Amino acid sequence: MSARNPGTDLDLEWLSKVRVNTQAVLKRAQHIQGLKLPKKQWQTAWLLKAASFIDLTTLAGDDTPSNVHRLCVKAIQPVRYDLLRRMDMHDKGLTTAAVCVYPSRVADAVRSLKAANSSLPVASVATGFPTGQTPLVTRLQEVCMAVRDGATEIDIVINRTLALTGQWEGSDFIKTSTGKEAVNATYPVAIVMVRAIRDYFLRTGHKVYHHVTGQYAAYHELPMA
Template identity: 70%
Template sequence: MSPRNPGTTLDLEWISKVRVNTQAVLKRAQFIQRQKIPKKQWQAAWLLKAATLIDLTTLAGDDTSSNVHRLCLKAIQPVRYDLLKKLDMHDKGVTTAAVCVYPSRVTDAVGALKAADSSLPVASVATGFPAGQTPLETRLQEVRIAVSDGATEIDIVINRMLAITGQWEAMYDEIRQFREACGPAHMKTILAVGELGSFTNVYRASMVAMMAGSDFIKTSTGKEAVNATYPVAIVMVRAIRDYFMSTGHKIYHQVTGQYAAYHELPMA
């Protein structure tokens, strides 16, 4: 596990002065996307690394204990043994980063992993995922229940209305309360970037979330019309770098697609 982010006091002056250069971000994204893709053994190495950074996830309305159990077994061995053998990685303990489920399925995941003698962490979405529109006390209680049931990582979602309308102090206060409710569990803050309206808002929401104590910031729930994009990822990583330069605390960035979430290295 990475060190916790203690957070800082909210710096509204910093937040208010932020202006993101859209054209510069788009140009940088185009440059990155033009880079050559590694081939042969280097491509295999990157793909294998990617497998170890996935939060293998099921967030379906028809989730049951049996499909959560199957998910856990897949997370313990995400790559076929014969392929790992060819890469001489069969004895290196290759697993995904975590298993991610709804709060009501945390006990199923914890039980399945324990039965398999695996220490793989269980992550749980919370705080009214994916919309974040339930009452604050309900969202806080959902976090507490997930942690009590054994989740060691909590994915919270921000109240997008607060970000869209610039109520940064209220957003900071909510996230601080979620952080306290997480207790020892790491907290990932989902920004739902497709609903924030601008790169400047994405940067501001990222910074407020980190100041409030988020250990990870995450692009999206996978449920919005627009989720992770290269430009948005660049803006979030730049915010992570700025936060590190200001505080010395490394925050991790997570990119969410429709079916999986990928941990990325911290930007320093």
């Protein structure tokens, strides 16, 4: 990631002027979903690139050091070696972008990656994931714990009460959802969010990144724009 987003003063007048044309967004989403898939000879390259953007994640209530270790092994080599060799990609260092775990499992992930001589980053959810409904002091303690144990990225769940009452927060990237809802990342929501990121960049010159959260049953369901 490039330089941190330093944030700006809260401008309620700017926010009050934000409008979303729902029908236009839905039409754009339908157009994107109707685009042709990459040509057959490029599909493998596209999928390998997509794999390199994934934060491989386990956020289960029964997470243990052993399944976190398996996650790390998979993140270091997300595609079978024999397949990579057939594509002459076995020595290109293909990994996922990071592994993501609960704060209490960060040390396990760091230990497994270090043992494998991997510099793959460890991300962690914090601040009362997935609801954000815990006291501020508890949320801050979670962040400190995860960073102390080696996390280099913190996925923070905002307190939606604050957002719904106009008490906004800033970030280096924004996510579509926690991945724990019945409906997570959707094309219309992603479009609205990336356009907000674009407007913020044009206004301030500061980049904020977009993180799509959820599960996809097949590669053709991955967002392409």
